[in-house]
Amino acid sequence: MKVTGTAHKVGDHIDTDAIIPARFLVTTDSKILGDNCMAGLEADWVKRVKKNDVLVGGENFGCGSSREHAPISILGAGIPVVLAKNFARIFYRNGFNMGLVLLELGDDIDKIKDTDQIEVDTATGEVKNITTGTTIKAAAVPPFMQKILDVGGLVEYVREKLA
Amino acid sequence: MGQTLAEKILQKHTDQEITEAGQIVQCRVSMVLANDVTAPLAIKSFKAMGAKKVFDQNKIALVCDHFTPNKDIDSAEQVKGVREFAEEMGVTHYYECGDVGVEHALLPEKGIVGPGDVVIGADSHTCTYGGLGAFATGMGSTDIGAAMALGETWFKVPSTIKVNITGTPKEHVSAKDFVLNQIGQLGVSGALYKALEYSGEVVDNMSIEGRMTIANMAIEAGGKVGLFSVDQKTLDYAATAGFSGGEAMTPDADAVYERVLNIDVTDMEPQIACPHLPDNVKPVDETAGVRIHQAVIGSCTNGRIEDLRVAAAILKGRKVDPKVRCIILPATPAIWKACMREGLMEIFMDAGCIVGPPTCGPCLGGHMGILAGGEVSIATTNRNFRGRMGSLKSEVYLSNPAVAAASAIAGEIINPAKL
Ligand code: SF4
Numbered sequence: 001m002k003v004t005g006t007a008h009k010v011g012d013h014i015d016t017d018a019i020i021p022a023r024f025l026v027t028t029d030s031k032i033l034g035d036n037c038m039a040g041l042e043a044d045w046v047k048r049v050k051k052n053d054v055l056v057g058g059e060n061f062g063c064g065s066s067r068e069h070a071p072i073s074i075l076g077a078g079i080p081v082v083l084a085k086n087f088a089r090i091f092y093r094n095g096f097n098m099g100l101v102l103l104e105l106g107d108d109i110d111k112i113k114d115t116d117q118i119e120v121d122t123a124t125g126e127v128k129n130i131t132t133g134t135t136i137k138a139a140a141v142p143p144f145m146q147k148i149l150d151v152g153g154l155v156e157y158v159r160e161k162l163a
Numbered sequence: 164m165g166q167t168l169a170e171k172i173l174q175k176h177t178d179q180e181i182t183e184a185g186q187i188v189q190c191r192v193s194m195v196l197a198n199d200v201t202a203p204l205a206i207k208s209f210k211a212m213g214a215k216k217v218f219d220q221n222k223i224a225l226v227c228d229h230f231t232p233n234k235d236i237d238s239a240e241q242v243k244g245v246r247e248f249a250e251e252m253g254v255t256h257y258y259e260c261g262d263v264g265v266e267h268a269l270l271p272e273k274g275i276v277g278p279g280d281v282v283i284g285a286d287s288h289t290c291t292y293g294g295l296g297a298f299a300t301g302m303g304s305t306d307i308g309a310a311m312a313l314g315e316t317w318f319k320v321p322s323t324i325k326v327n328i329t330g331t332p333k334e335h336v337s338a339k340d341f342v343l344n345q346i347g348q349l350g351v352s353g354a355l356y357k358a359l360e361y362s363g364e365v366v367d368n369m370s371i372e373g374r375m376t377i378a379n380m381a382i383e384a385g386g387k388v389g390l391f392s393v394d395q396k397t398l399d400y401a402a403t404a405g406f407s408g409g410e411a412m413t414p415d416a417d418a419v420y421e422r423v424l425n426i427d428v429t430d431m432e433p434q435i436a437c438p439h440l441p442d443n444v445k446p447v448d449e450t451a452g453v454r455i456h457q458a459v460i461g462s463c464t465n466g467r468i469e470d471l472r473v474a475a476a477i478l479k480g481r482k483v484d485p486k487v488r489c490i491i492l493p494a495t496p497a498i499w500k501a502c503m504r505e506g507l508m509e510i511f512m513d514a515g516c517i518v519g520p521p522t523c524g525p526c527l528g529g530h531m532g533i534l535a536g537g538e539v540s541i542a543t544t545n546r547n548f549r550g551r552m553g554s555l556k557s558e559v560y561l562s563n564p565a566v567a568a569a570s571a572i573a574g575e576i577i578n579p580a581k582l
Contacts, residue, residue: 017546018549022529026238028204065286072204086352144317158312159213162212162213
C-alpha cells in the first residue's frame with residue numbers, strides 16, 4: 001500500500017493522554033475518538049488533518065497507558081501511518097493489532113519537517129519526502145508482526161486460529 | 164548461560180527453549196486482566212475473533228475501577244457491557260460493587276496473582292505484580308481479547324537492566340523516591356522494551372508493598388516488567404492472600420545484563436517528578452514553595468495501607484491548608500477497612516481531608532478531583548503528563564505519601580522533615 005499525504009509533526013514522548021485524553025475513554029466509537037485525536041496536545045489539533053496524512057512523532061511515541069483508543073483515534077482521524085524515531089512498547093504492539101502502520105526511522109526522522117509531502121510504501125518501509133526529494137528506509141518490521149499485518153491484524157489472525 | 168528473572172519466569176510458561184533476549188516465544192498465561200476502560204474494546208475484539216468462550220473462566224479478571232462508581236451514563240453503559248460479558252462467560256473474578264478496588268492493589272491482595280505467574284493486563288500498570296515476582300505486563304485490548312480466547316500470548320524476551328539499590332534511607336524517603344530517582348536517571352524511554360530487575364540490601368529489606376510501588380512504575384521508564392526475586396517475604400505475602408503455588412526464585416549468578424544501575428540511597432532526599440514527565444525528577448527542596456490546590460493520596464502506586472499509615476502519621480494532629488483539597492483514596496475495600504480499624508480515618512477527617520471510595524478517579528483525570536486551568540496537584544500517583552488530571556493548563560507533581568501529606572498541610576510543596 002502506498003500512502004501519500006502531508007506530514008504532521010509532533011514532539012518527543014507523545015503520551016497516550018495527549019493522543020486521546022481520559023474523558024474520551026467512555027466510548028469505543030472510532031468516529032468520536034478520531035474527531036478528538038490529539039485533543040490532549042492541542043484543542044482542535046485534528047482539524048489540520050486530511051485523509052491519508054501522515055503523523056510524524058519523535059522519540060518514544062505513544063508512551064503511557066495501554067489504551068487501544070489511541071491507535072483507534074489516529075486511524076479514526078484518517079491517518080493510516082505513523083512515523084517516529086521509535087515507539088513505546090505497548091503502543092507499538094497495539095498499532096499492529098489495529099492495522100495502523102508504524103515505521104521506526106531512528107535519527108532520520110529529523111529529515112521530515114512539518115507539512116512536508118510524504119509518500120510511504122508500507123510494504124517496503126520506504127519513505128519518500130516529496131518536498132525535499134530525499135528517501136529514507138525504515139527499520140524492518142519484525143517477521144512475527146509482519147505475519148499479523150499480512151493477515152489484516154490480530155483479530156483476523158486469531159479468527160483463523162480459532163476456525 | 165545463566166537466566167535473568169524475566170527469562171526464568173517465561174521459561175516456565177513456554178515449551179520453547181529460551182536462549183536469548185529478542186527471541187519471540189509463545190507463553191501460557193496465568194491471569195488475563197482488563198478494566199472498565201479497556202474491557203469493552205477487548206470484548207469487542209474477542210467477539211470479532213469469533214470466540215465463543217473464554218479459555219478459563221477462573222483465569223480472567225475484570226475490574227471496573229477507573230470510573231467507579233460510574234461517573235456518567237457512558238461509563239455506566241460500558242460497565243454494563245462488561246458485567247453482561249462476565250455473566251455470560253461465567254468469569255469468577257469480576258469486581259464492580261462493594262468489592263471493587265484499584266485493580267493492581269486488588270489482585271495481589273486477593274491472591275489472584277502471585278509469584279512465578281505470567282500475567283497480562285489491558286492496563287499499562289499491570290507490571291505492578293513484578294513486586295511479587297510475576298512476569299506481568301500491560302498490553303492493548305485486542306491482545307487481551309486474544310488471550311482471553313487462547314490462554315496464551317507471544318512475548319519478545321526482553322533484555323534486562325539490573326538496578327541495585329543499596330544504603331540506608333533517611334526518614335521520609337521510601338520506595339517511591341527510589342523509583343522516581345531511577346526514572347530520572349534512565350529517562351522515560353531508558354528501559355524501552357526492556358525488563359528491570361531489582362536487587363540490593365534495600366530491596367531485600369523492603370516490604371512487598373514497597374516492591375510493588377517500584378514495579379508499578381517500570382512502565383514510566385518504558386520498561387516491560389519490573390521484577391523482584393521471590394523470597395520468604397513474598398511467599399508469606401502470597402500465602403496470606405490465599406495464592407496457591409509459588410516458589411523461591413532468584414536470577415542465576417551468571418545471568419547476562421545489558422546494564423547495571425547502582426543507586427545508593429543514603430543521601431537521597433524525597434524525590435519529586437515535576438510537570439510534565441515522570442523523568443523530570445528533582446529533590447524536594449528544589450520544588451519547595453510551589454503552591455498547590457490539591458493533594459491526591461491513593462492509586463495503584465501508593466494507595467496501600469503502608470502508604471496511608473505514612474500519610475496519617477504526618478496528618479495526625481495537624482490541619483490541611485483550607486485552600487487545599489486533600490483527597491485520600493484507599494485503593495481497596497480491605498485497605499479502607501484497615502484505615503478504619505487503625506483509626507486513620509479519624510485522623511484524616513480531623514485534618515480536613517476528603518476520603519473517597521476505592522477508585523482510580525483523579526489519577527487518570529477520570530473524576531473525583533479534576534483540576535481546572537492553572538491548578539496544581541501533588542499526587543502519589545504515577546503519571547504527570549500534561550492534562551493527566553484535568554485541564555491542559557493544570558500541573559501534577561508526583562511524590563511519596565509523606566511529601567504529599569506534608570504539602571497538603573503547608574499548602575505548598577514541602578520536605579516533611581521541614582514541616
Ligand atoms: S490508579 Fe491510576 S495508574 Fe493505577 S490503574 Fe488506576 S488509573 Fe491506572
